[in-house]
């Protein structure tokens with residue numbers, strides 16, 4: 001007998017999204033909810049489950065083995081899972097929605113707060129106007145600078161390798177429709193560049209310092225937004241445009257349109273990337289624990 005789960009009759013959940021990248025939020029302060037990959041996949045199923053791009057389990061840092069080292073800096077740990085149940089290092093929209101939930105639930109004050117993630121502690125600012133800003137840390141561009149390609153059907157594009165804690169391949173395309181349905185993951189070569197899999201972004205220009213993207217996420221498929229992806233796109237676009245705040249000493253801001261809305265992203269001379277956009281928690285309910293544990 002499982003002493004935790006056998007005594008739980010209902011499991012509280014909430015639903016939220018950031019620019020339509022949507023999440024099931026599971027408050028689990030003491031880290032008692034053992035959540036397997038198949039359970040996450042069932043929760044995220046859009047027909048037989050609640051439906052989401054991923055799960056945000058809300059655990060006290062002190063109660064999670066991967067986060068206890070952060071407990072002095074950030075009370076809460078975002079245990080993020082992709083919709084197929086896989087674990088990712090970071091979720092940029094997720095951390096904004098997570099912070100919105102903490103404030104709504106009275107677990108943190110509006111304004112500045114810190115959230116522990118697998119990608120380290122992130123500083124977040126929750127505004128009264130609906131926007132949430134997160135300091136995402138620095139991007140890495142590990143290369144190779146040439147030779148990476150993204151392919152969908154007959155279309156092939158060169159891509160840039162950008163790491164935002166998690167891996168991205170950013171391809172500039174003539175038309176976002178050229179990426180096709182994105183039901184299947186685009187082919188990315190050489191595969192050895194991304195041994196852990198990759199998120200793929202397709203980008204078009206809208207105006208100076210303003211781009212639009214579509215994304216196929218590792219572990220979740222095509223989503224309506226990806227925060228880490230938007231940051232990767234911002235950095236790849238700035239470098240393509242010959243802009244590097246570390247060289248100019250001036251911050252640079254790009255607007256990144258995603259299918260689910262708009263994100264505003266600034267890179268500072270020290271490399272820190274700040275992302276701002278809406279984050280919404282819109283529903284609350286109770287899961288049948290016997291369904292989850294069946």
Ligand SMILES: N[C@@H](CCC[C@H](N)C(=O)O)C(=O)O
Pocket residue numbers: 021082087088089090091092093094166167199217218219220223225226227228229
């Ligand atoms: N949607 C997220 C990214 C989630 C993780 C990603 N699918 C991965 O596996 O790396 C975001 O907003 O950043």
